[in-house]
Amino acid sequence: MEFNEHKPIYLQISDNICERILSGEWPEEERIPSVRELGSILGVNPNTILRTYEHLTGSTIIYNKRGVGFFVEPGAKKKILSMQRDIFVNDELPLILKKMEMLGITLSDLPKYVK
Amino acid sequence: MEFNEHKPIYLQISDNICERILSGEWPEEERIPSVRELGSILGVNPNTILRTYEHLTGSTIIYNKRGVGFFVEPGAKKKILSMQRDIFVNDELPLILKKMEMLGITLSDLPKYVK
Amino acid sequence: MEFNEHKPIYLQISDNICERILSGEWPEEERIPSVRELGSILGVNPNTILRTYEHLTGSTIIYNKRGVGFFVEPGAKKKILSMQRDIFVNDELPLILKKMEMLGITLSDLPKYVK
Amino acid sequence: MEFNEHKPIYLQISDNICERILSGEWPEEERIPSVRELGSILGVNPNTILRTYEHLTGSTIIYNKRGVGFFVEPGAKKKILSMQRDIFVNDELPLILKKMEMLGITLSDLPKYVK
DNA sequence: GTGGTCTAGACCACC
DNA sequence: GTGGTCTAGACCACA
DSSP states (O other), X not given: OOOOSSSOHHHHHXXXXXXXXXXXXXXXXXXXXXXXXXXXXXTOOHHHHXXXXXXXXXXXXXXXXXXXEEEEOTTHHHHHHHHHHHXXXXXXXXXXXXXXXXXXXXGGGHHHHOO | OOOOSSSOHHHHXXXXXXHHHHHTSSOTTOBOOOHHHHHHHHTOOXXXXXXXXXXXXXXXXXXXXXXXXXXXXXXXXXXXXXXXXXXXXXXXXXHHHHHHHHHXXXXXXXXXXXX | OOOOSSSOHHHHHHHHHHHHHHHTSXXXXXXXXXXXXXXXXXXXXXXXXXXXXXXXXXXXXXXXXXXXXXEEOTTHHHHHHXXXXXXXXXXXXXXXXXXXXXXXXXXXXXXXXXX | OOOOSSSOHHHHHHHHHHHHHHHTXXXXXXXXXXXXXXXXXXXXXXXXXXXXXXXXXXTTSEEEETTTEEEEOTTHHHHHHHHHHHHIIIIIHHHHHHHHHHHTOOGGGHHHHOO
């Protein structure tokens, strides 16, 4: 997996996992790869994966069965959607719009940039 | 000057300087404050300012006259705008659009969220 | 390590590292010492080593794996050679030839001066 | 006048003056421009020119008549030639040859690079 | 006066 | 453990 320069790797992995859950690749209630497995798949230290899992556990998107592994929470998809929607609309969108104004790009210009 | 938590101070100062150049407060071809001056104005160590200036020099937004000081490059405004536009269109916008798709938000929904 | 008077230490270390890479002492793809390690080996402040590493990263001769360390870029040897050859042929050689002309020394005189 | 990055400006001007003397543009025994004049011609602080003149005075290539100006020493051309020849053969040439060896360039390759 | 280099040491996020 | 940022302060060559 390729990582962006300035965002912590564990958060980038977190985003990646959310996408997998949303897409149904990792269904609710099912076990996800162990810290070691995913670490070796992504070429990343298991500690980093653990941090990701802790982060997602804190948002009740996954949960841990001791000695067994991590599982996707029931309702995870809904949760992810509402959380990310909130963040997007309240935090990110205002910044985006401000920047677009600075750059002289309007909403009606956007379709031009969609590939 | 107030600094944001998680972005390096020297980059925040860099952004700030770009804004000053764009606004015309620091015109092209003119000398900008010395590292010591600006450091004491912003309450920041001169080394940190120097780092900012090195960063901006690397982007040919300012240049150095040895023993004299730093000056705004001719064409700096155009350069800043085109750089920021590039980053926005090529790096940020695709991620934004991807996320919007994931969240089920379309371009035509956006005007709703503008205050 | 002994340092020359008038060239910055961080650049001298940079040259030294390039030699190590060229000689194969530090092979491509392999990890090089941490800033603290190399600093204590060379008797130099870690910040100075970091500066060297940043400089070499900028020339894509080494790269950083976050939280792990710096590594020699694949193709670093070739890159170093071609960079140095470029500088020599395009920047230094013209000056040398100009000076030789001024001094009345011709190319065919040179073998006389080789010990 | 354009200045090289890493060599002090006052030395670059010194080289430039030596060339003028060798070429006969500034003949022996004749007055050369005042510190202020040359400074404004080259776009450089007069202090820098003064430093150049002091440097050349120290090598008895020019001399000062108090209240009148600086003059080219009689015998300056010969002096410059022998000094520069010495430096070139003893100091610079060995370094050049060493670097050429490192880069795999031989003396017989050189004519190729002459424009 | 200017920037440039270097040190010592601290603190931090991240792996 | 890793690098990255920042400070304080020193020293220097140069303009």
